[in-house]
Amino acid sequence: MDASVEAAVADAHRREWAFVLAATVRVAGDIDLAEECVQDAYARALTSWPDQGVPARPAAWLTTVARRRAVDLLRRRAVHDRVLPDLLVEEEPAEPVAGDRPGVPDDRLRLVFTCCHPALAPEARVALTLRLVCGLTTAEVARMFLVQESTMAARITRAKKKIAAARIPYRVPRLEELPERTDAVLTVVHLVFTTGHTAPVGADLVRSDLAELALSLARMLRLLLPDDADVAGLLGLILLTHARRSTRVSADGSLALLSDQDRSRWDAEGIAEGLALVREALTRRPPGRFALMAAIAAVHAEAPAWSATDWAELVGLYDLLVAIWPSPVVALNRAVAVGFADGPEAGLAALDRLVDEPQLATYAYLPSARAGLLARLGRDDEAADAYRRALDLTDNAVEREFLRSRLDGLGGPPVADP
Amino acid sequence: MAEYLVLIYEDESAYERPAPGAVDKMMEGHRLFGERHADAIRGGNALQPSGTATSLRGDGGGGFAITDGAFAETKEALGGYYLVEAADLDEAIALAKEIPAPFGGVEVRPVRPL
Numbered sequence: 001m002d003a004s005v006e007a008a009v010a011d012a013h014r015r016e017w018a019f020v021l022a023a024t025v026r027v028a029g030d031i032d033l034a035e036e037c038v039q040d041a042y043a044r045a046l047t048s049w050p051d052q053g054v055p056a057r058p059a060a061w062l063t064t065v066a067r068r069r070a071v072d073l074l075r076r077r078a079v080h081d082r083v084l085p086d087l088l089v090e091e092e093p094a095e096p097v098a099g100d101r102p103g104v105p106d107d108r109l110r111l112v113f114t115c116c117h118p119a120l121a122p123e124a125r126v127a128l129t130l131r132l133v134c135g136l137t138t139a140e141v142a143r144m145f146l147v148q149e150s151t152m153a154a155r156i157t158r159a160k161k162k163i164a165a166a167r168i169p170y171r172v173p174r175l176e177e178l179p180e181r182t183d184a185v186l187t188v189v190h191l192v193f194t195t196g197h198t199a200p201v202g203a204d205l206v207r208s209d210l211a212e213l214a215l216s217l218a219r220m221l222r223l224l225l226p227d228d229a230d231v232a233g234l235l236g237l238i239l240l241t242h243a244r245r246s247t248r249v250s251a252d253g254s255l256a257l258l259s260d261q262d263r264s265r266w267d268a269e270g271i272a273e274g275l276a277l278v279r280e281a282l283t284r285r286p287p288g289r290f291a292l293m294a295a296i297a298a299v300h301a302e303a304p305a306w307s308a309t310d311w312a313e314l315v316g317l318y319d320l321l322v323a324i325w326p327s328p329v330v331a332l333n334r335a336v337a338v339g340f341a342d343g344p345e346a347g348l349a350a351l352d353r354l355v356d357e358p359q360l361a362t363y364a365y366l367p368s369a370r371a372g373l374l375a376r377l378g379r380d381d382e383a384a385d386a387y388r389r390a391l392d393l394t395d396n397a398v399e400r401e402f403l404r405s406r407l408d409g410l411g412g413p414p415v416a417d418p
Numbered sequence: 419m420a421e422y423l424v425l426i427y428e429d430e431s432a433y434e435r436p437a438p439g440a441v442d443k444m445m446e447g448h449r450l451f452g453e454r455h456a457d458a459i460r461g462g463n464a465l466q467p468s469g470t471a472t473s474l475r476g477d478g479g480g481g482f483a484i485t486d487g488a489f490a491e492t493k494e495a496l497g498g499y500y501l502v503e504a505a506d507l508d509e510a511i512a513l514a515k516e517i518p519a520p521f522g523g524v525e526v527r528p529v530r531p532l
Contacts, residue, residue, distance in 0.1 A: 119507055166528045167420050169506040177508075 008054040009045045014209040016059035017135030022107030023063045025170055028070040031114075031132065032160055037073065041066035108133060109220050110172050116184040117168045124159035129188040130195070131156050134213060140195070143395070146362050178225060186234050186290060189217045193238050197245075198396065205249050205398035211242055229281045233290030236277030240297035243270035255402035259306040271301045292321040311341035328357040329365075336369050344376040364393035368403060380410045419503050421460060421529035422510040427494040428522030430467050440520065447518030455502070455513060462500035494522040501529070 021038045028034035041062045055061040115129040130136045142152035162168065173181045196210025218235040225231045247261040278298045281291035296317050303309045318334035331354055339347020351370055360366045371386035387407040394400050433441070452459060468488040475483045488495060500517060504510035507526070514524050 117507075119511070165530065166526075167506040169508050173508075 002050050005049045005054060006046070008049065008058065009042060012045065012058040012062060013042060013135060014207075016062060018108045018111065018133045018213065019059050020062045020066055021132060021135070022111040024066040024070055025111065026107065027067045028074070029170075031163055031170075033070060033073060034066070035132065037066040037069040038062070040069050108217065109224070110170055112185055112188065112217060113172050113181060114163065114168060114170045116181065116188055117163075118181065118184065119166060119168060120159050120162060121155075122184065122187075124155050125184050126188045126191055127152060127156050128159045130192060134192055134195075134210060136195070136210075146359065172224070179228075182221070182225060182228060182230065185221065186230055189214050189221070190234055190237070190290070192217070193241070197241060198399070205255060205396060206245055208245065211238075211245070214238060215242060229284035230288045230290050232277045233281035233288055233292075233294045236274045236281055237290055237294035237297055239270045239274035239277065240294060240301045243267040243274065243301065249398060253398065253401075254405065255398050258300060263303075263305065266301070274298065274301065286324070287320070289321060289325045292317055292324075296321070309340070311337055315341045328354055328359045329363070331357075332360065332363075332366060332369060336372075339369075339373050339376075344373040348373045348377070362393055364390045364399070367393070368406075371406065375406075375410060384410050419505055420510075421531075422502050422504055422507075422514075423527045423529055424462075424500045424502060424510070424514050424517060425496055425525045425527065426498040426500075426517065426519050426522070427492075427525060428497045428519055429493060430495050430497065432521035433467075444518045444520060451516050451518070454516070458502050458504060458513060460501040460503055462498070462502075464498040465496060467497075468495040497522075 017038070020041065021034055024034040024038050025031055028037060044065055045058070045062060049055070111133050112129055115132055116125045120128065127141050130141045131138065138153050138156060139149050141156070142149040193211055193214035196207045196212070196214060198205060199207040199210075215235075215238050218231070218238050221228075221231045222235050243266050244258075244261060246267070247263075247265050248256055250256045250260075274294070275298055278291065278294045281287065281294060284291070287295070296314060299310055299314050299317070314337040315334065318330065318337055322330050322334055332351070335347055335350035335354065338350045348370070351366070351373065354360055354366065367386040368390035371383045371390060374380075374383035374386060384407055387403055387410070391400060391403050391407070394403060452462075471486075471488040473485050473487060473489050475485075477483055502510060502513050504513060507528070510526050510528075514526050517524050
């Protein structure tokens with residue numbers, strides 16, 4: 001097998017999966033069948049592309065093959081069952097819908113709204129979107145949600161069965177339905193971005209395909225709902241965070257913390273667009289969670305240097321965020337901010353209130369944040385234990401290397417407070 | 419098109435001493451629902467209270483255990499149903515939202531054709 005062809009197929013899988021699947025669902029009228037046909041199409045690419053060459057537009061090639069397969073299977077099934085399949089799919093538009101045409105949601109958005117239907121359990125919506133829209137493996141989705149792979153597989157299967165049995169339609173909701181349908185979609189898009197921003201497994205810290213998929217989904221939502229403050233907040237948050245992407249890994253491939261990043265290399269254009277969105281999102285009272293998270297990212301983006309970070313402002317924003325969204329992960333980030341605003345002792349006290357949170361039991365950032373605070377207090381033995389615990393819970397190669405270097409650096413000169 | 423059974427679950431005790439006019443208002447709601455969606459409604463009725471129910475369970479040997487009462491004792495009991503036809507779940511939910519259930523709510527279940 002030609003390595004370049006294999007790479008092209010892998011690349012098409014990462015970039016085009018959502019497009020190909022969403023377009024195939026239209027024809028298949030059934031998500032499970034569509035998924036099977038898309039998998040077949042990728043398998044066909046592996047055998048065809050070495051002889052025929054990689055097509056100029058891989059997504060179009062894959063879609064054609066997957067759709068043809070779907071039609072074929074449907075015909076056979078119809079002959080066998082003497083019934084026509086139930087098509088819940090909206091009639092195909094006269095011309096293909098382009099993702100970049102303003103105001104027109106593309107098929108991926110349709111797929112996202114189906115996966116985020118309120119008749120599905122909230123945890124199933126996110127899982128399904130990551131699996132079907134983003135093409136993540138069940139194992140990757142399970143890690144994101146800190147659950148066993150078998151648990152996640154069962155959750156996804158059950159949700160897919162419900163979509164088919166209860167006939168959850170494949171379409172973007174009508175305008176009047178949109179407000180009640182949007183939060184679930186925003187939650188999903190945010191989680192997709194988080195996964196791309198720090199990949200849970202693998203050799204690369206950033207999976208830019210996922211981050212960019214989330215960014216383009218957020219931009220589409222913004223076109224669809226231009227007056228929605230939560231959408232503005234989410235898009236702002238993604239832009240401000242994504243603006244730091246090129247500085248998060250140093251030239252030697254190691255992880256660069258916010259404190260060590262070269263801020264002159266942050267994407268100024270993305271930051272400017274993000275800041276404008278944050279201002280817009282904060283005009284709604286009370287501000288929503290995405291507006292607050294975006295405001296937190298904005299405080300970092302506006303600080304000319306790490307030492308100039310306004311930690312008191314950050315703690316204030318985290319207080320507001322915890323009040324409307326009492327998630328242990330938010331409380332963890334708040335504790336880290338407290339550690340800089342009021343010193344490591346205070347940060348550690350805030351953090352130690354979270355150690356019994358079941359949701360954080362396998363969350364590597366808890367021990368690694370704890371280790372950082374302990375190291376600043378000179379409690380090296382405890383810090384080393386905490387770094388080892390964090391290493392046990394981390395599968396991303398870049399993050400592992402970072403933790404190991406911190407562990408090795410213990411006992412050296414104390415890390416200076418900012 | 420597909421069929422959905424909409425099950426109406428309500429707190430039966432609320433009907434023992436209803437507020438004046440509450441029952442009339444509910445009946446009027448059902449009448450309006452029936453009128454407005456005559457095309458979609460395939461059937462439906464109210465049920466006698468769950469105290470009138472009789473449950474049967476086979477004992478595996480050809481016999482039956484027959485007991486007084488509903489299969490599951492719940493705070494909100496099944497009190498009526500509609501069988502409706504709808505293109506998809508969104509349409510079924512839109513219909514179900516119009517069914518009066520002042521002392522509880524409704525459950526939408528897709529029918530599995532055999």
